[in-house]
């Protein structure tokens with residue numbers, strides 16, 4: 512059998528070992544995602560990339576493509592579930608976009624626009640999450656963390672530093688900094704780290720650099736997410 | 748025979764814990780306001796100064812979230828009297844700027860604002876019975892009553908407001924495409 516599967520009826524070629532999302536983005540088809548990043552091992556946690564393979568739901572960032580699969584992606588049903596997941600991410604944290612430096616460049620926000628999220632629907636948690644401003648170059652605003660673990664993977668697998676980790680379980684899961692004090696200033700984290708560049712939302716922020724790009728010229732102001740598949744340059 | 752005169756829809760608007768920015772943005776539909784007025788008439792609104800919502804109001808548009816007991820009262824009154832309720836702007840939809848106080852205890856905020864902050868020589872926390880009591884936390888509207896439609900934005904543009912209203916008047920499900928849909 513040939514090395515192809517169908518995605519919403521379109522024939523997609525793949526190479527051995529490729530996941531569905533990898534093959535799809537190579538073929539120019541967008542599958543919404545938040546914890547997937549082409550440069551890192553998949554984490555499979557946000558479930559935004561959920562597709563139906565032969566009628567059953569699965570995460571397309573962890574599922575390997577195989578010949579003859581029938582995959583559904585851009586359907587009412589899947590997008591409604593993705594929208595619900597996105598709404599939960601908004602209410603679990605504190606996402607006040609008008610005061611967020613990442614607004615306009617944010618993958619969560621752009622994904623919510625893409626999915627037509629008109630409201631957060633659920634009750635807000637309004638959690639209390641103090642920021643970490645200890646580091647001279649970088650501010651951590653945990654209010655916006657969506658626990659995608661990209662900074663964890665980047666620091667561990669690329670920088671070899673293990674600066675970040677996810678701690679706790681279930682709804683109590685949160686991002687921590689590996690230092691006895693818990694402060695970023697007490698780690699060997701620097702601006703040059705890969706981990707400083709991968710956050711898809713507005714948590715890991717470079718100090719003295721905010722709101723540098725005017726409204727109208729930010730990343731997703733003119734081109735919605737998914738319209739240009741710059742997968743190799745993801746992150747900010 | 749003459750065609751029956753089409754009844755104009757009654758539209759009420761108000762600002763709760765908001766900054767009136769959404770109302771200003773509403774005025775940004777500019778001369779389209781005249782087109783709109785062929786289909787609607789304003790009921791209770793800062794634009795008319797009518798104080799009570801008509802019991803058979805068609806559409807209520809609410810800016811701002813819920814920061815005190817009076818806000819909740821007005822919201823419930825709108826819900827009771829309007830067939831369709833629209834939450835407009837970030838504050839109505841997620842609490843917005845006023846909700847940035849939510850992780851602080853209310854007593855600490857009142858202490859600091861009226862009592863301990865520099866420049867206030869031992870000010871007192873106002874307790875006139877006329878003043879509505881603040882809520883412990885600021886809440887968006889949909890957490891208290893059912894909201895039928897939302898127009899996100901801080902504020903939404905005049906074009907976004909126009910799009911939602913014209914969709915509704917035409918009997919379509921309101922939709923904001925790229926460019927009109929924004930949260931900031």
Ligand code: SF4
Pocket residue numbers: 605606607608611612613614615617618619620655712713714
């Ligand atoms: S991280 Fe994204 S969604 Fe959250 S406040 Fe910032 S721009 Fe909005």
Ligand code: SF4
Pocket residue numbers: 655656657658659660661662663686709710711712714715
């Ligand atoms: S800080 Fe950013 S990159 Fe790290 S887990 Fe949170 S959202 Fe993901």
Ligand code: FES
Pocket residue numbers: 543544545546547554555556557558559560561570571572573
């Ligand atoms: S992108 Fe696949 S689970 Fe997050």
